[in-house]
Amino acid sequence: MANDAVSGVRQGRPLKRVMGFWGLMFVSLGSIIGSGWLLGALGAAKSAGPASIISWVLAAIMLAVLALIHADLGAAYPVAGGTARYPHYAFGALAGFTAGWVGYLQAVTIAPIEVEGAITYLESAPWLKDNNIDLVNADQTLTPIGLVIAAISLLLFTMVNLMGAKWLSDSNIGVVIWKTAVPILTVVVITALLFHPGNFSAGGGFAPNGFHGIFAALPLGVVFALQGFEQAAQMAGEARDPKKDVAKAIITAMAIGAVVYILLEVAFIGAVDPANILTNWDKPLGAGAFGPYYDLALAAGAGWLAIVLLIDAVVSPFGTGLVYIGTSARISYALGEDDALPPWLTAVSKRGVPWGSILLAFGVGLIALLPFPSWQALVGLVTDATAIMYAFAPVSLAALMRQHAGREHPYRLPWPKVLMPFGFVAANLIIYWSGFESTWKILTAVLLGRIIFEIALHRSKTLKTRRDLDWRAASWIWPWLIGLVVLGLLGRYGKGSLSILPEWVDIAFVVAFALLIFYYAIGLAMKPEDIAAAVEEDEFEFEAIDLPAEGRPAGQPNL
Numbered sequence: 001m002a003n004d005a006v007s008g009v010r011q012g013r014p015l016k017r018v019m020g021f022w023g024l025m026f027v028s029l030g031s032i033i034g035s036g037w038l039l040g041a042l043g044a045a046k047s048a049g050p051a052s053i054i055s056w057v058l059a060a061i062m063l064a065v066l067a068l069i070h071a072d073l074g075a076a077y078p079v080a081g082g083t084a085r086y087p088h089y090a091f092g093a094l095a096g097f098t099a100g101w102v103g104y105l106q107a108v109t110i111a112p113i114e115v116e117g118a119i120t121y122l123e124s125a126p127w128l129k130d131n132n133i134d135l136v137n138a139d140q141t142l143t144p145i146g147l148v149i150a151a152i153s154l155l156l157f158t159m160v161n162l163m164g165a166k167w168l169s170d171s172n173i174g175v176v177i178w179k180t181a182v183p184i185l186t187v188v189v190i191t192a193l194l195f196h197p198g199n200f201s202a203g204g205g206f207a208p209n210g211f212h213g214i215f216a217a218l219p220l221g222v223v224f225a226l227q228g229f230e231q232a233a234q235m236a237g238e239a240r241d242p243k244k245d246v247a248k249a250i251i252t253a254m255a256i257g258a259v260v261y262i263l264l265e266v267a268f269i270g271a272v273d274p275a276n277i278l279t280n281w282d283k284p285l286g287a288g289a290f291g292p293y294y295d296l297a298l299a300a301g302a303g304w305l306a307i308v309l310l311i312d313a314v315v316s317p318f319g320t321g322l323v324y325i326g327t328s329a330r331i332s333y334a335l336g337e338d339d340a341l342p343p344w345l346t347a348v349s350k351r352g353v354p355w356g357s358i359l360l361a362f363g364v365g366l367i368a369l370l371p372f373p374s375w376q377a378l379v380g381l382v383t384d385a386t387a388i389m390y391a392f393a394p395v396s397l398a399a400l401m402r403q404h405a406g407r408e409h410p411y412r413l414p415w416p417k418v419l420m421p422f423g424f425v426a427a428n429l430i431i432y433w434s435g436f437e438s439t440w441k442i443l444t445a446v447l448l449g450r451i452i453f454e455i456a457l458h459r460s461k462t463l464k465t466r467r468d469l470d471w472r473a474a475s476w477i478w479p480w481l482i483g484l485v486v487l488g489l490l491g492r493y494g495k496g497s498l499s500i501l502p503e504w505v506d507i508a509f510v511v512a513f514a515l516l517i518f519y520y521a522i523g524l525a526m527k528p529e530d531i532a533a534a535v536e537e538d539e540f541e542f543e544a545i546d547l548p549a550e551g552r553p554a555g556q557p558n559l
């Protein structure tokens with residue numbers, strides 16, 4: 001048995017393993033299908049025109065590889081807050097905190113973003129206009145009424161999460177079934193009633209803005225929409241049989257989400273009014289439109305579908321926000337276990353949930369609701385943070401396969417020597433395409449996290465003496481992040497970029513830089529004995545799966 005001073009028993013109780021395959025799969029799928037399907041198609045079409053379909057296919061391929069990598073890691077290392085733990089095992093506590101901090105910033109802001117997306121979409125509702133009720137200001141920030149609705153929503157998310165992981169997964173299943181069915185219904189109805197084949201070559205041709213438009217569309221809601229597959233890995237510490245279910249849940253959710261989103265973009269391109277795209281795709285729905293599929297449903301004469309879409313504008317984002325309150329809490333829980341954040345974040349309630357971390361997620365979510373930029377602007381920042389979080393996975397898996405070779409991998413990544421570097425390159429390209437402005441802002445946020453870690457290091461009596469505080473193993477991280485900012489400055493994407501690097505030459509620079517960092521980082525991984533010791537500290541999470549009933553810790557279900 002692992003040391004009781006760590007992992008799930010730090011506050012006297014373990015996290016409860018109560019989630020099966022369907023619960024895990026619906027947690028991931030529910031994170032994938034949220035406000036992204038309601039608003040993502042419009043932003044992508046504005047950037048790339050009909051070629052936005054290629055943007056979705058490209059993003060699906062890149063994220064599918066990253067999903068397979070997370071499936072391998074999640075099955076082999078089934079712990080709470082996995083995206084923070086995998087780099088910890090491979091490169092030590094500093095790397096684990098950096099990955100966890102970025103992952104936390106990404107996860108904890110998604111719930112308020114989803115709420116804002118729902119309220120923005122509802123602004124199109126006729127009964128609100130008839131009663132002169134404004135939920136969104138002209139600059140797309142929330143009005144006081146909108147803020148009150150958003151705060152109440154976050155409170156409801158928090159209450160459900162405090163009821164326990166099984167409550168979360170069970171309540172989420174019905175929501176996910178609904179919000180998966182509605183996009184499919186929308187594709188069928190709109191394609192049948194309102195489809196113009198000529199749209200795929202209108203407004204400047206299939207790719208009016210070339211490959212630049214295709215790549216630029218990725219951070220405008222495409223990657224944001226497809227992210228979330230890793231949630232099953234984040235909650236693997238509460239899975240009944242993680243070795244069997246985590247990988248299958250991640251892969252299934254990613255496959256369903258990718259197919260649904262690609263079909264939605266095809267339907268959107270074919271349904272817009274040809275008069276709006278005679279010369280370009282700047283305003284495919286006309287001026288002042290917020291609800292893409294809502295407007296298309298009305299244009300097709302399917303008023304009943306428009307009503308369903310307004311209902312779904314609440315259900316889809318709210319279901320995703322519900323999940324992200326829980327998963328962001330698991331990341332801060334993992335960081336608390338590392339002594340990098342206050343120990344009260346690891347406090348576990350009688351229902352087996354990290355209540356301190358859940359309440360922190362609620363508080364941060366309220367702050368994020370303040371008059372910040374629009375949904376679209378926030379999505380770009382979250383996409384950048386997500387890609388940095390995802391980038392840690394392939395390099396961590398490569399290092400662990402090399403330095404922790406004896407570990408059982410119930411699911412094995414196919415063609416690992418190809419897909420692991422491909423996954424890292426893919427994440428780096430997404431970061432680059434997010435634009436210079438987003439990248440330097442995220443780097444500033446990472447620097448803030450680094451300061452927090454230094455404060456924890458000097459205040460903690462145990463952190464500075466730990467053998468997994470390996471500065472050398474984590475020494476590749478800052479050159480990598482700074483290098484990405486420099487490439488973004490010299491590149492061609494986002495506000496503030498200088499466009500010094502020619503088209504395609506910039507892509508080649510990013511790919512070469514990413515491969516250089518990937519293989520350099522693997523060579524810096526911790527020693528096998530240090531990795532084994534770091535994993536052993538969390539071994540309670542693994543051993544709980546196979547303990548006989550009479551040896552199972554108090555509060556653990558009979559598996």
